[in-house]
Amino acid sequence: NRADVKNIMREIHRESGGNSYKEELLNAKQLCQFMNTYQKSSTDEDWTEEKALELIRSTTEDRQASTLSCLQFAMLLDDRANDVYDPVSLQPGRGDSLRMYMSNSLADYWINSSHNTYLTGDQLKGHSASEQYTFVLQRGCRCIELDCWDGSKDVPKGNPGTEPIITHGHTLCTKIFFKDVIRAIKNSAFGPPANNPYPVILSIEMHCSAKFQDRMYEICNEEFGDMMLLLKDEDMQMATLPSPEELKHKILIKGKRAKKLVATAADVQDSDSEDEDEDAVDDELIEKAKKAKAKHEKQIKKSESMQKTKVEDVKSKSVSRWGNLVYLCAVHFKGFNFPGKPYEMSSFAEGKLKKLADSSRDAFIEYNMKQLARVYPFGGRVDSSNLDPSIAWASGCQLVALNFQTGDNAMWLNFGKFRENGNVGYVLKPPFMRGTGPKLLPIRLTVCVLSCQRLPNNEASSDILDPYVQVELSGAPGDTQVKRTVTIQDNGFNPVFGGGRGEAFEFEIQEREVAMLKILVMDEDISTFTVVGQCCIPVTCIRPGYRHVTLYDTHNGTL
Incomplete structure (x- = not known):
């Protein structure tokens, strides 16, 4: 008993000049009229009565059928083929050449991005797993985060004391080997079942001393080899970033490139680390974070004492080779009047994003036509909740780092957005955000x-x-x-x-x-x-x- 479907059929009968509805049937002419009047999009071909008759007969074993019952009509309306999401938009290239679609600068795309990718739970005492990288990469994510720290004897178990680790610093989150994460990325970034060939960005939050950075350098060279895109001297003069099409099967490392001959304590802490601007962030979130951290204060302090890099150890070492692997250079945002190079990239805290979007959205959009911008959640989101990505996307920001382990509004929007273009993790921004055309009419x-x-x-x-x-x-x-x-x-x-x-x-x-x-x-x-x-x-x-x-x-x- 589908009152909604019967009402649609009555409307079709009324518009076709029919004077009887008692049989609750649609003929090929009426179905054709319905498809052309209500269901046709701008890219669809016109329906004919012959095509409508073929559709009618596809719903039954009777090859002589010429009418559609209410039940059959309901089945057609409920079918996946009648989904509200345009199937052309779901195709790689949105129905056109995928090669052409993916040939713009990296800055011209929204890019599916993950925050603290290693975590499977909350930000205070959550479990870390290398398998989480496989999970997000196979679901279309193209920017992943690695928080890198010095390892120590048997931390994690089996560490000889020379292996760098990944964890959420100054918390009770578990620790995993950097090398295990790199191998997981190598095996899943471009491989089956997704077979996504488009470039992957490794967003590195660096807390390692020079010795451990050198070990990271060795691991990446051993595992990635020529897959890594390196910044050459001639690249310093680039006018735009390369395209995803040009960078197929490439790994791009985002981090800090050392400018000094000797590492200092400041060099250990990545210039792009997630310090927080609490302005414009919900007061309730701030209070919730304080309570959660206070609950585990003693354990966290004990953990911090084990994780802290010794400044004197850093100063005694020369700058590591790690910076040579960095392609996207992490820099502090100085303002829209100080645009950087295309290969320079800034990260914006949730609070900073809101302030800039409210006060200078047009300038933000223009800034993002040339450079990549990454947005990350407020540090007080200890439950791994997410920021609203709509604000960042509407400001032209390419990378909105989200906690993939959390099923919330942000991840629903993210999933819906990146289904477009075959879920390859890259969606072309509209012309007005690329400087190639005006906005569409309201x-x-x-x-x-x-x-x-x-x-x-x-x-x-x-x-x-x-x-x-x-x-x-x-x-x-x-x-x-x-x-x-x-x-x-x-x-x-x-x-x-x-x-x-x-x-x-x-x-x-x-x-x-x-x-x-x-x-x-x-x-x-x-x-x-x-x-x-x-x-x-x-x-x-x-x-x-x-x-x-x-x-x-x-x-x-x-x-």
């Missing part, structure tokens, strides 16, 4: 929620779902909006909204190129609201018409 987007089908009840209780649908828009300043339907009581099987006519919401969108639509199906209980499923889609990837929305769970698995 649009009005209408979203009408008709029904849900067979919603899963993931809770342990046997309570029947009370679903409602929340529709959100995120993107450029002023485009953020949230709307919702009424709640349907006790019906998770086939809740219908508006008596089958749906609940419609209108969104005025100023910058559709950076706007994302998020659809949340929620279960409303007496005092709680639980996510049943979610789907995020770039507005430019939405197909018009009556469409099926594939829902994903909180960790982006298909329901």
Whole structure:
């Protein structure tokens, strides 16, 4: 009993001049008219009655069938082939030449990026694992983070005291060998099953003394070899960064290049390390972080004493060879009036991003036409929650470092965004962010929620779902909006909204190129609201018409 589908069929009959609906059937002419009137996008070919008849007969074993029943029509509407995410946008190259699509400067792309990639849990006492690098790389991530520290005897177990390690410093997070991580990256960056050939950026947060940096240099040379892209003297004069197409199967290391003959204590601490600007960050987050750190204060202090690099040890060593492997040079951001070289790269704390986006968005967009900018979460997000990536993307920032282990709003948006272009981790920014064209005109987007089908009840209780649908828009300043339907009581099987006519919401969108639509199906209980499923889609990837929305769970698995 699909009241929503029957209403659509009535509308088709009405528009085709039909005077009877009692048979609840659609013929080829009516189906053809429906496909051309409602379902056709700008890139689709016109439907013919012959093509419509072929579609009708594909739904049944009767090769002489000439009409479509309500059940068959419902099956067509619910099919994955009718998904709201434009299948052309999902293809590598978005339906055109992938080679051409991937031939712009690296600065012209949004790049799928990970924060503290080694962690599988929280930022205070989480487990570290080299397998996490394989996990994110195989899911399209192209920028990963390595926090590098001096190792010590049997830390981790089996360390002779000469092997560098990766961990979240000054915390209780477990430690892993740098060499194990490098091997995991080598084996999974470009290999099966993903077989993604496009370049991977290693964002290095360096805390090692020169001796351990030299060991890192040896490991990378042994494992990566010619896969690493090195910065040559002639590259210093480059006008733009190379393209992903030119850099297939290449590893780019981002870090500090030493300028002095002798290492100092300042050289040990990476100029791009994640110091925090707490301005413009939620007070609740700051307070939550203080409480969490206070709870483990004694253990953390003990850990810090074991991890701290001795300044006198550093000063006695000459500068390591590590800097020779760095292609993207980490530098402090001095302001938009001091643009750097294309190969120079700055990182921005969450709070700093918000201030710059609020006060100087246009200048930020222009800055990001030439250089890469990486944004990372506020250090107080000890639970590994994420910042809203929409603000950074709308400012032209290429790399928004997210905690992939966390199923939250940011990772939903990230998953939806990077499904575009075949999930290779690179999505071309719009022309106005590349300096090659104007913004598209504002649009009005209408979203009408008709029904849900067979919603899963993931809770342990046997309570029947009370679903409602929340529709959100995120993107450029002023485009953020949230709307919702009424709640349907006790019906998770086939809740219908508006008596089958749906609940419609209108969104005025100023910058559709950076706007994302998020659809949340929620279960409303007496005092709680639980996510049943979610789907995020770039507005430019939405197909018009009556469409099926594939829902994903909180960790982006298909329901």
